[in-house]
Amino acid sequence: MALAVSAVAPQRRPPLRADLATLAGYHSPQVDATVRLNTNESPFPPPSRWVEALAAEVASIPWHRYPDRHALALRRAIGDHHGFGPEQVYAANGSNEVIQALCLAYGGPGRQVAVFEPTYRLHSHIPSITGTGVVVGRRTPALALDLDEVRDVMSAAAPALTFLCSPNNPTGMIDDPGLVAEVARLSEGLVVVDEAYGQFSRWSALELVDDDRPLVVTRTLSKTWSMAAARLGYLVGPAWLVAELEAVTLPYHLDALTQVAGRLAFDFEPEMRARVGAVVGERARLVAALAALAVEHWPSEANFVLFRPRHGDGLAVWRGLLERGVLVRDCSSWPGLEGCLRVTVGTPAEDDAFVAALAEVLDTPLPGPEAPRP
Numbered sequence: 451m452a453l454a455v456s457a458v459a460p461q462r463r464p465p466l467r468a469d470l471a472t473l474a475g476y477h478s479p480q481v482d483a484t485v486r487l488n489t490n491e492s493p494f495p496p497p498s499r500w501v502e503a504l505a506a507e508v509a510s511i512p513w514h515r516y517p518d519r520h521a522l523a524l525r526r527a528i529g530d531h532h533g534f535g536p537e538q539v540y541a542a543n544g545s546n547e548v549i550q551a552l553c554l555a556y557g558g559p560g561r562q563v564a565v566f567e568p569t570y571r572l573h574s575h576i577p578s579i580t581g582t583g584v585v586v587g588r589r590t591p592a593l594a595l596d597l598d599e600v601r602d603v604m605s606a607a608a609p610a611l612t613f614l615c616s617p618n619n620p621t622g623m624i625d626d627p628g629l630v631a632e633v634a635r636l637s638e639g640l641v642v643v644d645e646a647y648g649q650f651s652r653w654s655a656l657e658l659v660d661d662d663r664p665l666v667v668t669r670t671l672s673k674t675w676s677m678a679a680a681r682l683g684y685l686v687g688p689a690w691l692v693a694e695l696e697a698v699t700l701p702y703h704l705d706a707l708t709q710v711a712g713r714l715a716f717d718f719e720p721e722m723r724a725r726v727g728a729v730v731g732e733r734a735r736l737v738a739a740l741a742a743l744a745v746e747h748w749p750s751e752a753n754f755v756l757f758r759p760r761h762g763d764g765l766a767v768w769r770g771l772l773e774r775g776v777l778v779r780d781c782s783s784w785p786g787l788e789g790c791l792r793v794t795v796g797t798p799a800e801d802d803a804f805v806a807a808l809a810e811v812l813d814t815p816l817p818g819p820e821a822p823r824p
């Protein structure tokens with residue numbers, strides 16, 4: 451739904467920060483569709499016992515009081531889950547907010563972040579809204595991280611922060627442990643390994659977290675934990691860094707409900723692992739279907755698959771899928787991903803609907819390019 455903008459005369463409006471005016475917003479379109487496979491959420495709801503436990507605790511929240519400013523019980527639960535202390539855990543409203551806190555604390559005017567495209571677009575967008583410069587390195591033609599390119603970017607720009615993403619969104623590919631350790635060794639600034647899809651990976655950069663190494667791992671409860679609606683993300687990193695983030699964190703930034711929801715989630719780890727297993731099985735079925743349709747796709751170790759429809763016109767295929775009630779992510783205009791789309795692994799019924807729609811679209815003459823981009 452489009453919200454009405456008030457009719458204040460343009461000359462009465464305060465000028466938007468000049469560097470924001472040129473910045474395109476980041477929006478995955480929230481289009482109405484029967485089958486929504488565009489934002490990499492879990493296709494399964496959280497366990498019903500978690501919902502019951504949450505309802506029971508909500509009744510005893512002292513709502514007239516501010517929540518625990520340090521979210522200690524939540525951070526302890528997260529730390530216990532990964533084998534770290536609460537002092538090595540920082541939590542915020544989604545891992546995007548964690549990234550924002552890192553940029554506010556270690557980026558800002560006159561400083562740069564390094565990203566290696568194609569990757570998660572908010573790794574450039576969030577630095578930009580915090581006034582941090584962005585230097586862009588490229589991945590190889592096979593979309594892998596390239597150590598020589600990392601070296602060149604580091605020596606040219608000396609970035610204050612370097613973002614890695616493993617598994618990488620939108621390619622689904624993981625970086626190997628030696629490569630990530632080498633990037634951390636080369637970096638004079640902070641290395642941020644975004645593991646939003648970490649539960650699907652064979653290894654985690656959590657094994658590199660150490661008070662002597664400026665490296666953090668970010669995670670989210672929005673994906674495999676089935677809690678996208680709760681908005682909770684966190685990082686695990688050196689204790690000194692977690693303490694320093696206090697400087698950019700608003701008082702009581704995490705509400706009591708989110709804290710409880712997150713703390714309880716970690717009581718349901720086996721259920722979360724079962725959901726990961728189900729998604730991995732379903733992903734194999736989806737990949738086999740893409741192969742059967744002779745659609746180019748990339749090997750995924752996450753809950754989504756990047757593919758390039760054979761027409762080479764990703765946008766037209768995106769529209770064709772939407773006309774059939776299936777929404778996927780259009781990456782076709784992103785540098786390095788010309789013609790590509792990304793589909794989230796859904797329930798078996800959703801994946802069947804996607805495959806059937808794609809098969810139909812690929813046999814259908816595609817419309818011309820005159821319609822506007824999403």
Ligand code: PMP
Pocket residue numbers: 489490543544545546547570615619644646647669670671672678681682683
């Ligand atoms: N990192 C990556 C790589 C993601 O794909 C996403 C979600 N699209 C996020 C971070 C942000 O997740 P959230 O803010 O919901 O925790």
